[in-house]
Amino acid sequence: MEEIRIILVDDHVLVRDGIKALLENEQEFLVIDEASNGVEALEILKETQPDLLIVDIRMPVMNGIEVVNEVNSTYPHLKTLILSMHDSEEYVLNSIAAGADGYLLKGSSKEEFLKALHTVASGGKYFTGDVSSIIINNMMGATVAQSKKESSQKELPFKLTKREKQILSIVLQGKSNKEVAKELEVSKRTAEVHRYNLMKKLDVKNLIELSKMAEEYNLI
Amino acid sequence: MEEIRIILVDDHVLVRDGIKALLENEQEFLVIDEASNGVEALEILKETQPDLLIVDIRMPVMNGIEVVNEVNSTYPHLKTLILSMHDSEEYVLNSIAAGADGYLLKGSSKEEFLKALHTVASGGKYFTGDVSSIIINNMMGATVAQSKKESSQKELPFKLTKREKQILSIVLQGKSNKEVAKELEVSKRTAEVHRYNLMKKLDVKNLIELSKMAEEYNLI
């Protein structure tokens, strides 16, 4: 196995030196260059392409997340590991969105650091367990949603009749009363009344509010 | 601070004994009971309620994920930490869906184990970095989507003018042409024309389609 070529990007010399010292004992990693800010890093990348970039978030001129973003669109195969002092939601989520392959806190142990490097270098992701609250909560809110607390859906402060739900679902397809009427084989006036009644029940005064309301309470 | 009361759920005596031995040296944790499968665990919970459950996934009679699921709907405040031999996608994702607060591999270090316990006990989530590939990849597919490969947004097959975008955003708040006109201090007829033009550009024929389109191309 060839060694993994690394570029360090951090504005503190001490941090870079520390990491270099640490990696000197590991023959599978080779620090080939270093930069003290994002712009410098991108300059280096024009000439030398490493396998992995270890990037600090907070840096002058161009921060780590911007670097990752840029790297990701320009050199898609280059791996990026964020090394941050902070576990803020903003940093973590933006790192993921930017396409970072890993996220470590500077307080991590040497063992975890090396494990993260190996994982990321071999195509995996490594986000320290310390930031999993952020990731999982974001994931839950976005996709799986509830599960803890109340796993049932929001209680409706109103009750639609069966027919009204039918009309609602057709209305939410963008159909007019005339079209609703044709589809359900009733008079246009009937469709109008149902629509009128259900909008009154839901206390909305236009289609936009209606569709939001329907989504919120996942009617239909 | 009171000690954290724990119940161990694992079908291997040796594993339970190992964890007990490990936690005996930590005065903030107290193993109050143990079970060798899910059903047994739920039986115990009817009488004693701990703060935290450490659960193995593979168990006879009732597996760990089912236990977590059940615990989550019956005792929502009880924390659950999955201890697994495996980092399969199925296990990890199902654990999250079931509402587990943490996920550790049995190969974890003592330090990580204790950190995970503390994090979970205090209301956080702790998913070991070893499983972050799974979580992040799933997250990307589900929510953030692209970022690697093509990080740009969908190309618009049409171009709205600045004014049209303004009108659009107000229209999407459910406002009528009259209201749009008042807000932008133009005549109602002007608002009508803008609305007409933008709906034609977007090739939609009602508000529902318009709001879907706006969401899809994240206009506004």
Added chain:
DNA sequence: TTAAAATTAAGTATAAATACTTAATTTTTT
């Protein structure tokens, strides 16, 4: 088996949106 609720649909009136066209001003780009 009644009473209550739901479905149907008409009447009446007003407001709003749709579907254009034409065209005078501004603003922006070349």
Added chain:
DNA sequence: AAAAAATTAAGTATTTATACTTAATTTTAA
């Protein structure tokens, strides 16, 4: 400075939605 694009707004006609009320049937629940 000229051409192109954007903003403004009027005209005209038709369709659709809103805002009710009243009321005849059906269906459902007590």
